[in-house]
Amino acid sequence: MAPTTVVFDIGNVLIEWDPRHLYRDLFDGDEDLMEHFLANVCTAAWNLEQDRGRTWEEAVRVLTAEHPECSELIRAYDERWMEMVPGEIPGTPDILRALKERGVPLYSITNFSVDKLALARRRFDFLSLFDGVVVSGEERLVKPDPAIYRRLLDRYGLAAADCVFIDDAPANVEGARDAGMHALHFSGAAKLHGELTAMGLL
DSSP states (O other): OOOOEEEEOOBTTTBOOOTHHHHHHHTTTOHHHHHHHHHHTSOHHHHHHHHTTOOHHHHHHHHHHHOGGGHHHHHHHHHTGGGGOOOBOTTHHHHHHHHHHTTOOEEEEEOOOHHHHHHHHHHOGGGGOOSEEEEHHHHTOOTTOHHHHHHHHHHHTOOGGGEEEEESSHHHHHHHHHTTOEEEEOSOHHHHHHHHHHTTOO
16 A cells, blocks of 8 residues: 655754754864764763753753763753754755645654754744654654654554655664554655655655
8 A cells, every 4th residue: 555644754854953063163173072072972862862851951961960071062062952953954845845735644753852843843934834743852752662653643543554754764764664654764855756756645
């Protein structure tokens, strides 16, 4: 059965996000120092806990206590978060709009902190096009936990086999497949457009 409903990830599918856009400036272009900081202080695992629902206030407080010499750099992750988001992923918001115009039901499952998603929604109007969004920070679940995919299906009355899920992280793609969805690994808008066209969605 061909899918009839499209479920998007947001970060690095619709909008670009990478802390290096901020920290490259803060470390004056010293790539080694920047990578050491991101691997050992403001790590991906630390950031994921904000996606899981931990407040930024608590996150900064805990990490600053562990690394007081990096307090300003740690605070910047929260206070200057928007500088990590240079803009939209070229072409993908156009695909989202085209699907909307065709009447395709649109949903999102995103690993995102509540506060930062609110900032992104104010900046990117196409994030208002979804019929429903499951946000990890609200649910206190993160992809690829099977429960977050079930949460979308149960909340909006969707059948897994009717949905195609799009994500840039292979583990999240596999999680969607395990939940019974069609799933596409995102690596660029042109490829995605072709895949959705082949499914009859565009």
